[in-house]
Amino acid sequence: MNVQAQISAAAIPFAVPASRWDEAVAAKLSPAELLLYRSNLLGSDLTVTNFGGGNTSAKLSETDPLTGEETEVLWVKGSGGDIGSMKLDGFATLYQDKLLGLEKHYAGPDDDDKMVGYLPHCTFNLNARAASIDTPLHSLLPFAHVDHVHPDAIIALAASSGGEAATQEIWGGKIGWLPWKRPGYTLGVQLRDYVKANPHVEGVMLAGHGIICWADSAKACYEHTIGLIADAANYLNSKLAGKPAFGGAVTVISSDRAAIAAGLMPRLRGLMTGARRKVGHYSDDAEALEFVNSAEFERLAALGTSCPDHFLRTKIAPLTLDPAKLEDDAYLAQKIADYRDLYAAYYERCKRANSPAMRDANPVVVLVPGVGRITFATDKTTARLAGEFYGNAINVMRGAEAIGDYIALDEQEAFDIEYWLLEEAKLQRMPAPKPLAGRIALVTGGAGGIGAATAARLMADGACVMLADRAADAVDEVRDGFAKQFGKDVVRSVVCDVTDEAQVAEAFAACAREFGGLDILVANAGIASSAPIEETTVELWDRNYDVLAQGYFLTSRSAWPLLKRMKEQGGSSVVFIGSKNAVAAATNASAYASAKAAANHLARCLALEGAPYGIRVNTVNPDAVIKGSRIWDGDWRKERAGAYGIDSGAELEEHYRNRSMLKRDVLPSDIAEAVYFLASDMSAKSTGNMVNVDAGNAQAFTR
Ligand SMILES: NC(=O)c1ccc[n+]([C@@H]2O[C@H](COP(=O)([O-])OP(=O)(O)OC[C@H]3O[C@@H](n4cnc5c(N)ncnc54)[C@H](O)[C@@H]3O)[C@@H](O)[C@H]2O)c1
Ligand SMILES: [Zn+2]
Numbered sequence: 001m002n003v004q005a006q007i008s009a010a011a012i013p014f015a016v017p018a019s020r021w022d023e024a025v026a027a028k029l030s031p032a033e034l035l036l037y038r039s040n041l042l043g044s045d046l047t048v049t050n051f052g053g054g055n056t057s058a059k060l061s062e063t064d065p066l067t068g069e070e071t072e073v074l075w076v077k078g079s080g081g082d083i084g085s086m087k088l089d090g091f092a093t094l095y096q097d098k099l100l101g102l103e104k105h106y107a108g109p110d111d112d113d114k115m116v117g118y119l120p121h122c123t124f125n126l127n128a129r130a131a132s133i134d135t136p137l138h139s140l141l142p143f144a145h146v147d148h149v150h151p152d153a154i155i156a157l158a159a160s161s162g163g164e165a166a167t168q169e170i171w172g173g174k175i176g177w178l179p180w181k182r183p184g185y186t187l188g189v190q191l192r193d194y195v196k197a198n199p200h201v202e203g204v205m206l207a208g209h210g211i212i213c214w215a216d217s218a219k220a221c222y223e224h225t226i227g228l229i230a231d232a233a234n235y236l237n238s239k240l241a242g243k244p245a246f247g248g249a250v251t252v253i254s255s256d257r258a259a260i261a262a263g264l265m266p267r268l269r270g271l272m273t274g275a276r277r278k279v280g281h282y283s284d285d286a287e288a289l290e291f292v293n294s295a296e297f298e299r300l301a302a303l304g305t306s307c308p309d310h311f312l313r314t315k316i317a318p319l320t321l322d323p324a325k326l327e328d329d330a331y332l333a334q335k336i337a338d339y340r341d342l343y344a345a346y347y348e349r350c351k352r353a354n355s356p357a358m359r360d361a362n363p364v365v366v367l368v369p370g371v372g373r374i375t376f377a378t379d380k381t382t383a384r385l386a387g388e389f390y391g392n393a394i395n396v397m398r399g400a401e402a403i404g405d406y407i408a409l410d411e412q413e414a415f416d417i418e419y420w421l422l423e424e425a426k427l428q429r430m431p432a433p434k435p436l437a438g439r440i441a442l443v444t445g446g447a448g449g450i451g452a453a454t455a456a457r458l459m460a461d462g463a464c465v466m467l468a469d470r471a472a473d474a475v476d477e478v479r480d481g482f483a484k485q486f487g488k489d490v491v492r493s494v495v496c497d498v499t500d501e502a503q504v505a506e507a508f509a510a511c512a513r514e515f516g517g518l519d520i521l522v523a524n525a526g527i528a529s530s531a532p533i534e535e536t537t538v539e540l541w542d543r544n545y546d547v548l549a550q551g552y553f554l555t556s557r558s559a560w561p562l563l564k565r566m567k568e569q570g571g572s573s574v575v576f577i578g579s580k581n582a583v584a585a586a587t588n589a590s591a592y593a594s595a596k597a598a599a600n601h602l603a604r605c606l607a608l609e610g611a612p613y614g615i616r617v618n619t620v621n622p623d624a625v626i627k628g629s630r631i632w633d634g635d636w637r638k639e640r641a642g643a644y645g646i647d648s649g650a651e652l653e654e655h656y657r658n659r660s661m662l663k664r665d666v667l668p669s670d671i672a673e674a675v676y677f678l679a680s681d682m683s684a685k686s687t688g689n690m691v692n693v694d695a696g697n698a699q700a701f702t703r
Contacts, residue, residue, distance in 0.1 A: 466491075
């Protein structure tokens, strides 16, 4: 069944988790390792918790390094980490008796922030991992093993007007219910008192938030958590069965939705001014389409998200767009401006005397009926995660609406979390962004020596890179290597022959769809050929001009509309990889050298034409980059060696080294460094320039 038929027939069901506990693995583990095993099992299961969400703990007996005596230590997931991927060092360890002793410093809810400051004083064994604000939830409960998670099926109950009744119906009083309270010491106290007053409960639903539950062993605790989520999912599925979600579909899924997204994202990105550059992420998964196409879409989207985890990632509410007006730039500009105004009004309404200054007011989540979900953030991973969190929020709304009315987080509560001084302190501690963070580059010939080195250089400083190359296997291999080195979010590849107009257009569309636009074009795809004039066939002549002249023209032309959008953010940059041979005549290479010269002059023409749009265009002229270049793998090497009457191995490298003024090899990484300079803001005032990277070649001095 296609997606359309599927989502209009019946609501997408909740996934029902099953235990993945393997006793053969568990039997060999120490108590602390068992906690880690349980945490990783829970965290790597997307039906249990979203990225970074939830925390787990165990109260273990340890030898005190000071006294040599046995003491009870709380091992609890530390601040920041993700239980799915954390290691043992991700746990904070604290003296349990000292944690319990902290209560004498607590007089009431106003002390929540103050209590966080006491946590480091309870550190056991000099563990540097900071304890999270959820620590009191674990320390104040008198149970050996405690799990706190935010599964969609549970939050759906926790964020519904029918949630408390459903909790009663599913678990018959075994699971308690606490009204919404922001995480912190007070919630810990309320929870502890609730459990004391209701000694039969085996867990407690935290309204608008998640669940906390416990058991006597790691295995029992894990299975208890999984069982509760499965109960909730099965219950919701029985309510959802047989009817479409959100009042049914009212919009048809657009068959060219990916192309629409590719056209829309750079325009939205260009409108998101006044902050750091954004990277986009597009999804047309079934959840997103089910939601944006539904009858209830506008009403529910306006309510915003519920769970603090979702809300912190996605902002108070998404921006929704009318699919019939996407071509209209004025409409988009107005929508973004309105969103920023609404955000500023929310800030003004809710701010307190000591609130931090207003942060970026641009939308994070943009929803378009028929098309899907687009998210923007200052880096790709954050944009992807924001999208995934909104997907979780959609699941929550679907379940919550099936048993009552969905309840979003109260505005003031949302604000107090977003502008929490502790949250602000966390942001202030974050390292400064890398110079190219938020920049998107497309590198043609990205599978080759200079192209790959350039891509690596740009990624090392925070850029996202689309590698475009006609060599399909090679470009995928290079991409996979970079995904390991820099993370899978920041690199994509596309098969593209720069002589093919349609393929070039598609490569830029892919870049827009995958990352949201373009800031940097590196036109680098190239070949080399050698032949005396009388032996230069029209075919050889055309091949050079097709790749080196027309190819640079086609890539620049397709990049232009994307680059133009970035004027308000400080502009964009095109870097051509020229050649020494573009400025200095070469024997027996007239087709190659004159085509390179054409490209270099094209760069100057484009520098003139691009300036009003903030597009800078500069050229790097390499020479004799032999190591790492595939151009030098083939006939070119033999032909050049032949032209100088030397062997094509070490002698050739030696020849070029000695020919240079500085007597040094030129490496792909040397070219990459020059490209980096011209691509980055370091050269913000330079356009129409050439940089020679050739270890010195007087013939190629520009004059
Ligand atoms: N290596 C040198 O000594 C040297 C000197 C001066 C200029 N250059 C220029 O540097 C650039 C990169 O060269 P390199 O040394 O890294 O060579 P390389 O062969 O290692 O890389 C070139 C890449 O371009 C790709 N390519 C070729 N034709 C293409 C097309 N039509 N469409 C898409 N991709 C295509 C190839 O598949 C290859 O991956 C070229 O423009 C070259 O002319 C190189
Ligand atoms: Zn929580």
